[in-house]
Amino acid sequence: MPNARSSIGMTTLNKYIYVSGGMNASDYEFSSVLKYSPRTDTWTKVKPMNEARRGHELISLRGFIYAIGAPGTKTVERYSPLIDEWAFVAQTNHVHIYFGATSHQNKIYVLSENGFEVFNPEFDTWHDLPSLNFGWGSQLVSINDRLLAVGVGEGSNKGKASKTIYEFNITNYSWIHLPDMNAPRLYHRAVVVN
Numbered sequence: 001m002p003n004a005r006s007s008i009g010m011t012t013l014n015k016y017i018y019v020s021g022g023m024n025a026s027d028y029e030f031s032s033v034l035k036y037s038p039r040t041d042t043w044t045k046v047k048p049m050n051e052a053r054r055g056h057e058l059i060s061l062r063g064f065i066y067a068i069g070a071p072g073t074k075t076v077e078r079y080s081p082l083i084d085e086w087a088f089v090a091q092t093n094h095v096h097i098y099f100g101a102t103s104h105q106n107k108i109y110v111l112s113e114n115g116f117e118v119f120n121p122e123f124d125t126w127h128d129l130p131s132l133n134f135g136w137g138s139q140l141v142s143i144n145d146r147l148l149a150v151g152v153g154e155g156s157n158k159g160k161a162s163k164t165i166y167e168f169n170i171t172n173y174s175w176i177h178l179p180d181m182n183a184p185r186l187y188h189r190a191v192v193v194n
Helices: none
Strands: 009-013 016-020 033-037 042-046 057-061 064-068 076-080 085-089 100-104 107-112 115-120 125-129 139-143 146-150 165-169 174-178
Touching: 009 064, 057 100, 057 107, 064 107, 100 146, 107 139
Parallel strands: 009 057, 100 139
Antiparallel strands: 009 016, 016 033, 033 042, 057 064, 064 076, 076 085, 100 107, 107 115, 115 125, 139 146, 146 165, 165 174
C-alpha cells in the first residue's frame, strides 16, 4: 500500500479491493480511500470519505460501498464508484467501533457491544434487533442464507477473546448458540469462501 495504516475498513467490489480510513503510528486518522487492482497490481486513490474513520467497517451492497462506524459517530456514508462520490445516508442508532458487519439478504447487519441493528437501503432506515448483550470485537458473516456471529464475547466474557458462534434467526429474531470454535478469538476477521 502507499502508506502504512491500521484499524482500516476493507471490502471488495467489481473485482477491486477497497481500503478506507484507519490510522498511522502517530494516531493520525485517515479519511482517504484506496482501490487495489489485482489485475494490474496497482493502488489508486478514490474520493476520500467525508469523515476520518478508524475501527469501522466497509460493506458492499448492490453496487455501492458503505462506511459504517468510528469512535464517537453514528454517521454512515455510501460510495458510488460510478461517480466517485461519498454521500451520507441514515445514521445508525448506536455508535459502533471494532465490530462485525455484513450484507445479508440485501440489507446490512451491524453487531457491536452497543447493539445489533439492520439497515434497509430501500427505505434508508436502521432498526434495532435483539443483541444478547454481546461484546466488541466479534465478526458477522453471511453464508448459505445464514447470518453468523463469530467470536462473540458475552456476559462475564464481554470484551475478551471468545470461542462462541451464534446464528441469528431472521424469522423469529432469536439467537441460536452453535458449537464453539477450538480457539478463542478477538479483533479477528471471518470471511466466506465460495
